[in-house]
Amino acid sequence: MSRSPLQVRRRAFAAFAMLIATAAAAPAVVSAYLTLGTTVNGRTVMTRWTSMPVKYFVTNRSIPNVTANQFQTVVAQSFSTWSAVPTATVSATFAGFVNAEPVRDDGATVIGFQRHDELERTLGVTSFTLDRTTGELVEADIFLNSLFDWSTAAGGETSKYDVQSIVTHEVGHLLGLGHSLLGETELRPTGGRRVLGKRAVMFPIAYAVGTVLDRTLQDDDVAGISTTYPTSQFLHDTGSIAGKVTLDGAGIFGAHVVAFNTKTQAMVGAFSLTADGQFVIDGLTPGVYVLRAEPLDDADIASFFDANSKVEIGFKTTFHPKLVTVPRGGAGHAVEIKVTRK
Numbered sequence: 001m002s003r004s005p006l007q008v009r010r011r012a013f014a015a016f017a018m019l020i021a022t023a024a025a026a027p028a029v030v031s032a033y034l035t036l037g038t039t040v041n042g043r044t045v046m047t048r049w050t051s052m053p054v055k056y057f058v059t060n061r062s063i064p065n066v067t068a069n070q071f072q073t074v075v076a077q078s079f080s081t082w083s084a085v086p087t088a089t090v091s092a093t094f095a096g097f098v099n100a101e102p103v104r105d106d107g108a109t110v111i112g113f114q115r116h117d118e119l120e121r122t123l124g125v126t127s128f129t130l131d132r133t134t135g136e137l138v139e140a141d142i143f144l145n146s147l148f149d150w151s152t153a154a155g156g157e158t159s160k161y162d163v164q165s166i167v168t169h170e171v172g173h174l175l176g177l178g179h180s181l182l183g184e185t186e187l188r189p190t191g192g193r194r195v196l197g198k199r200a201v202m203f204p205i206a207y208a209v210g211t212v213l214d215r216t217l218q219d220d221d222v223a224g225i226s227t228t229y230p231t232s233q234f235l236h237d238t239g240s241i242a243g244k245v246t247l248d249g250a251g252i253f254g255a256h257v258v259a260f261n262t263k264t265q266a267m268v269g270a271f272s273l274t275a276d277g278q279f280v281i282d283g284l285t286p287g288v289y290v291l292r293a294e295p296l297d298d299a300d301i302a303s304f305f306d307a308n309s310k311v312e313i314g315f316k317t318t319f320h321p322k323l324v325t326v327p328r329g330g331a332g333h334a335v336e337i338k339v340t341r342k
């Protein structure tokens with residue numbers, strides 16, 4: 001889901017319920033971002049497409065300033081952005097225009113505009129249909145909320161949201177990615193948050209109108225899609241950092257851990273997702289990393305975890321005192337990041 005910067009409240013959707021199921025139960029799928037997942041016969045299965053290309057339809061409906069054809073062109077560009085990642089095996093095919101609405105359990109993946117006056121802060125929503133026995137994705141639908149003003153102009157348009165940026169975020173969900181916390185926000189006195197900067201398209205809050213920056217994937221997005229659909233070369237070439245985050249000697253759940261490559265300056269994040277504070281950051285280029293743990297305080301917790309999760313945020317941002325070396329194709333020594341109470 002993409003939220004406008006004036007985010008006030010969020011509705012729970014199936015996608016996020018599944019996200020939580022993964023986060024609470026399955027450290028096996030803990031990754032460089034929150035992966036969507038579901039539980040099948042007590043086993044957690046990563047939410048992903050098992051066959052490519054993903055076949056999608058576009059709703060044959062124009063809205064003010066965006067024709068159905070312009071919309072379809074931009075949707076194709078958003079898919080291309082993800083399929084162009086050389087370390088991931090993603091592809092998609094436009095199957096045609098349809099009159100069907102997105103967000104219907106009809107077996108067809110449909111992307112289009114819908115007007116939702118009741119979702120006054122929500123720019124777009126992705127929903128899923130999963131195979132009950134295998135957990136694999138069989139359908140995903142995206143709508144952009146035509147309550148807002150939209151643009152497909154090449155350089156963006158003042159006072160309008162950029163279709164390609166928001167669709168690129170939603171297609172990330174469609175492919176099975178959850179949200180990244182690599183963004184900085186400040187609270188507005190009138191409510192909601194203002195985005196100061198983002199290091200991931202998959203950060204849950206959108207840039208303001210007129211901005212086209214989210215057409216371009218960042219390192220955390222690339223790590224996320226590559227870990228979900230890895231090429232064999234990617235598995236061979238990258239490594240990981242594993243460890244735990246502790247507060248007063250006990251592990252904490254929901255701490256955000258960021259690995260910063262001292263050479264390439266790439267940033268990839270993950271959460272501690274077990275009660276004893278374990279985290280894993282996959283998909284890292286071998287090299288030397290600075291590691292820090294920080295509380296989830298730059299976005300609403302509900303964008304990442306369900307209301308029942310005991311996410312610890314009462315600690316100070318803490319740098320691991322030593323640099324961490326990531327080897328090729330595996331993990332180095334387990335690290336413990338000891339944070340202190342805020």
Ligand SMILES: [Zn+2]
Pocket residue numbers: 001002169173179203204
């Ligand atoms: Zn989202």
